[in-house]
Amino acid sequence: MSGLRKTSFNRIWATPLTLAIIMVTSLVGALVAEDVWDWFFTFDLTGVLLYTIVKGYRFD
Amino acid sequence: MTTEAPRLRALRFWSAVHTWTSLISMTFLLMMCLTGLPLVFHEELDELLGYEPEVPTLSAGTPHMALDRIVAAAAAKRPREVLQFVGLPKGEPDIAAVGLSKTLRTLPSDSFLDMDRRTAEVLLEKKPGTGPVAFLLKLHTDMFLGLPGKLFLGLMGFLFVIAVVSGIVLYGPFMKKLDYGTVRRKRSARIKWLDWHNLIGVSTLAWALVVGATGTVNTWAELMLGLWQTGQLAEMTAPYRDAPRPTTLTSLDAAVATAQAAAPGMRPQFIAFPGTPFSSNNHYAVFMAGKTPLTSRLFKPALIDAGTGALTDMRDMPWYMQGFFLSQPLHFGDYGGLPLKIVWSLLDLATIVVLVSGLYLWLVRHRQGERRVAHARAGSVPGSTPQPAR
Numbered sequence: 090m091s092g093l094r095k096t097s098f099n100r101i102w103a104t105p106l107t108l109a110i111i112m113v114t115s116l117v118g119a120l121v122a123e124d125v126w127d128w129f130f131t132f133d134l135t136g137v138l139l140y141t142i143v144k145g146y147r148f149d
Numbered sequence: 150m151t152t153e154a155p156r157l158r159a160l161r162f163w164s165a166v167h168t169w170t171s172l173i174s175m176t177f178l179l180m181m182c183l184t185g186l187p188l189v190f191h192e193e194l195d196e197l198l199g200y201e202p203e204v205p206t207l208s209a210g211t212p213h214m215a216l217d218r219i220v221a222a223a224a225a226k227r228p229r230e231v232l233q234f235v236g237l238p239k240g241e242p243d244i245a246a247v248g249l250s251k252t253l254r255t256l257p258s259d260s261f262l263d264m265d266r267r268t269a270e271v272l273l274e275k276k277p278g279t280g281p282v283a284f285l286l287k288l289h290t291d292m293f294l295g296l297p298g299k300l301f302l303g304l305m306g307f308l309f310v311i312a313v314v315s316g317i318v319l320y321g322p323f324m325k326k327l328d329y330g331t332v333r334r335k336r337s338a339r340i341k342w343l344d345w346h347n348l349i350g351v352s353t354l355a356w357a358l359v360v361g362a363t364g365t366v367n368t369w370a371e372l373m374l375g376l377w378q379t380g381q382l383a384e385m386t387a388p389y390r391d392a393p394r395p396t397t398l399t400s401l402d403a404a405v406a407t408a409q410a411a412a413p414g415m416r417p418q419f420i421a422f423p424g425t426p427f428s429s430n431n432h433y434a435v436f437m438a439g440k441t442p443l444t445s446r447l448f449k450p451a452l453i454d455a456g457t458g459a460l461t462d463m464r465d466m467p468w469y470m471q472g473f474f475l476s477q478p479l480h481f482g483d484y485g486g487l488p489l490k491i492v493w494s495l496l497d498l499a500t501i502v503v504l505v506s507g508l509y510l511w512l513v514r515h516r517q518g519e520r521r522v523a524h525a526r527a528g529s530v531p532g533s534t535p536q537p538a539r
Contacts, residue, residue: 100329101325104330105329105352105354109354110355112355113355113359116355116356116479119484119485120442120475120479127485127486127489128488130485131485131486131488134492134496137352138352138496138499141330141348141349141353141499144329144348145330145332145344145345145348146332
């Protein structure tokens with residue numbers, strides 16, 4: 090039962106949590122770093138947006 | 150039954166919280182998202198519209214003139230005004246922005262002169278609050294209502310944060326049978342937009358929380374500044390409380406040099422003249438900042454006796470001021486160059502989609518509810534098969 094709950098939790102939250110962590114890391118990272126790192130963190134944020142859009146258009 | 154009932158009650162509670170916090174703040178959030186969109190590009194727009202100075206090209210290595218000479222040139226240009234502030238922007242090494250007003254305590258300054266530090270020539274004269282970008286900023290921050298407007302918008306920002314948090318709480322139960330990213334485009338428009346609302350909302354929630362929370366903090370700027378002035382600044386200047394302003398001020402360059410010597414590894418970013426709200430009657434307040442992207446936003450005021458030129462105190466600003474300084478870039482997204490600004494504007498657009506789709510979902514549901522009540526009153530039971538959310 091708890092295994093089932095865990096699976097359900099993972100299925101629902103794994104992706105949103107990962108995206109949130111990437112986003113916070115990028116927002117704070119770009120504030121702390123500069124030059125090439127700004128590009129890197131901006132690329133991360135763009136990736137989150139693109140992933141969301143692609144996912145949304147994937148389903149029927 | 151025993152466990153489902155409280156769960157259902159909790160779900161209804163969070164659903165009501167999500168609906169009403171969103172609806173109450175909706176109009177203002179849309180206004181803030183729409184005005185925030187061009188504000189992300191405020192530097193580019195100001196430059197395009199001629200509100201940024203054009204720095205002439207001089208031979209490389211042209212030395213900077215003394216700040217005393219630069220502020221004297223600015224004061225000569227505005228003989229009826231007094232010197233209040235000098236800003237030395239980080240990314241503009243050849244510019245000194247001099248603020249002047251009719252009285253020392255006027256805020257914001259009546260005029261700003263962008264001076265060329267190499268020639269002491271005026272590059273641009275600005276009246277604070279003029280121009281399209283300043284108009285949008287005023288609308289965005291206080292709707293031209295001053296402090297009450299700011300605090301009201303802060304409350305709206307807080308409601309937005311609660312709406313996001315309640316949205317997170319609701320996301321789990323709604324997604325029990327669906328995978329992340331599901332958008333049922335072949336179903337009704339309501340279902341399709343519900344899916345897009347959930348997908349974009351949950352994917353951008355970290356950004357929405359950061360921008361919402363930092364926006365709320367930004368609305369407390371005047372309160373925090375007042376707290377600092379009556380707290381730390383008053384404490385630092387206590388020995389001078391009843392002393393009159395010196396008739397002759399010591400050299401500004403010497404004051405800056407003293408501050409720099411006391412804070413090696415930092416650079417002066419902002420200087421307040423004696424008698425202004427950011428200093429005492431007797432001090433130059435030289436606000437030193439670090440040289441890294443992060444520390445360049447955190448200030449350390451060095452108080453220099455304007456009569457003797459001696460350093461009397463220097464402290465890090467309190468945590469709430471440091472938090473405020475950091476919340477500004479995190480709200481406006483102007484700290485990672487143009488690429489980050491573009492992504493910021495896309496995230497802003499995504500939030501507009503979430504807001505508008507949320508309103509649409511509420512309207513549709515509201516109309517369906519009204520129709521059901523009307524039919525029930527008429528004696529029929531249409532929609533006896535309620536439209537499933539999933």
